[in-house]
Amino acid sequence: DTVMTQSPDSLAVSLGERATINCKSSQSVLYTSNNKNYLAWYQQKPGQPPKLLIYWASTRQSGVPDRFSGSGSGTDFTLTITSLQAEDVAVYYCQQYFTTPRTFGQGTKLEIK
């Protein structure tokens, strides 16, 4: 299985500041035939299902604020939230869909400092 490792496990950022979450896969999730990285990011708030934020590593889902962005390729990826808002407090997960079984990172808990 492809192991997804996120860092840090938790993060406290001041309102209006930048939050950066990293995700590393145990094998490349880049499909060279189409040059796409099979990597998604989700946001999960308590008592709710995960919400898709980013797919193909950097494509923002419709309706997601542009302060959320994804970057990276191959095995190393980053979710960046610029100008943190109070409603961004949540747990964030990366997920690879290049190999089966599809696997998630362990999650990063984002809080307000």
Next chain:
Amino acid sequence: QVQLVQSGAEVKKPGASVRVSCETSGYTFISYGISWVRQAPGQGLEWMGWISGSNGNTDYSQKLQGRITLATDTFTGTAFMELRGLTSDDTAVYYCARDGWAVASTLFWEYWGQGTLITVS
């Protein structure tokens, strides 16, 4: 709008089985598949398996192979997840999510059910 509505919470004894339903609406059921993902209390997300809405093909997590069965009712657009031989480790919130119709088209999940808490005690 796309909706996935799951059945309610259940409490089961160790060794029992549970069946969770996921009723879909707002899209053509046979054009997509359904994946099931679970989340133990305070833990991360685990993909359990996938079923095609068009032909019933399945792909199961090796960890759960032999204990899980996925099924669909194409007339009602409902998917079902049955898990047998329950232990306390199966206590979790179980989610259904819309997926690709074929294994090759299974990617990320945009639409999710609200989740069903299964407690094994």
